[in-house]
Amino acid sequence: MSLLKSNNHRNFVVYKPYGYLSQFISNASKQRNKKFLGELYDFPEGVMSIGRLDEKSEGLLLLTTDGKISDYVNSQKVxxxxxxxxxxxxxxxxxxxxxxxxxxxxxxxxxxxxxxxxxxxxxxxxxxxxxxxxxxxxxxxxxxxxxxxxxxxxxxxxxxxxxxxxxxxxxxxxxxGGIALNVLQPGDVVEMENFILDF
CATH class of the missing domain: 3.30.70.1560 (Alpha-L RNA-binding motif)
Structure with missing residues (x-):
C-alpha cells in the first residue's frame, strides 16, 4: 500500500451529489442555473478535482491542491x-x-x-x-x-x-484506490492529510 504525501497541500474527499458539476464556479450563461462543488464547502484557492463525475453521476470525488497527485491518479495506475x-x-x-x-x-x-x-x-x-x-x-x-x-x-x-x-x-x-465512499452522505466533505491510493 502506498501513501501519497502532499506536503503543504490540502486534500479533500467529497460525496458529489446528483445534479452537481465537478467544477467550482462558472461564468458561462448556459450554466447559470447549475450547481457547483463550491456550494458544498469553502475550498482553498487552487483546488482541483481529480478526474470528474458528470452531472448525473454521484459518489466519491477527490480534490487536491497538489498537481502531482492529480496527475498520478489520472495516469491509469489507480x-x-x-x-x-x-x-x-x-x-x-x-x-x-x-x-x-x-x-x-x-x-x-x-x-x-x-x-x-x-x-x-x-x-x-x-x-x-x-x-x-x-x-x-x-x-x-x-x-x-x-x-x-x-x-x-x-x-x-x-x-x-x-x-x-x-x-x-x-x-x-x-x-x-484505497479510499472508499463508506458512510459518507451526499454533500459531505472531509479533509485528509494524505491519500492512500494504492493497495
Whole structure:
C-alpha cells in the first residue's frame, strides 16, 4: 500500500451529489442555473478535482491542491470502482463483454475499452437515496453491477453498459484506490492529510 504525501497541500474527499458539476464556479450563461462543488464547502484557492463525475453521476470525488497527485491518479495506475444500476436483468454475456472491453464512441472515433473487473451485485447496494427518483419499477426490472477501471474516458461506464444493451440508470463511484465512499452522505466533505491510493 502506498501513501501519497502532499506536503503543504490540502486534500479533500467529497460525496458529489446528483445534479452537481465537478467544477467550482462558472461564468458561462448556459450554466447559470447549475450547481457547483463550491456550494458544498469553502475550498482553498487552487483546488482541483481529480478526474470528474458528470452531472448525473454521484459518489466519491477527490480534490487536491497538489498537481502531482492529480496527475498520478489520472495516469491509469489507480483503480476506480463504480456501482451501476442498469435497465433490465443484465446477462452473463454482457458481463463478459464488459470485462473484455467493448467499442464506444470517443471524440468521433471508435475506442475499445481496456479489460476491467465486472461482476453482478447479488442485491442492491446500501446507498443514500438519490435526490431525483429512478424510474418507477413498473417500467421493468433493473440490476446492479460493480465495474472497476483504471482508465476514465468521458462518460465511459454509461457508454459501455449502453453498448451491451443495458443502459445505466444510476451511477455511483464508490472507491478510488484505497479510499472508499463508506458512510459518507451526499454533500459531505472531509479533509485528509494524505491519500492512500494504492493497495
Amino acid at each position: 483503480e476506480k470502482e463504480y456501482y451501476a444500476q442498469v435497465d433490465g436483468l443484465i446477462s452473463d454475456k454482457a458481463i463478459i463483454d464488459l470485462s473484455n472491453g467493448v467499442y464506444v464512441g470517443l471524440e468521433g472515433k471508435n475506442y475499445k475499452t481496456k479489460p476491467c473487473d465486472v461482476f453482478k451485485l447479488e442485491s442492491s447496494p446500501e446507498l443514500p437515496k438519490r435526490s431525483k427518483k429512478i424510474r418507477d419499477e413498473r417500467h421493468g426490472p433493473t440490476s446492479w453491477i460493480s465495474i472497476t477501471l483504471k482508465e476514465g474516458k468521458f462518460r465511459q461506464v454509461r457508454k459501455m453498459t449502453s453498448v451491451v444493451g443495458f443502459p445505466t440508470l444510476r451511477l455511483v463511484r464508490v472507491r478510488v
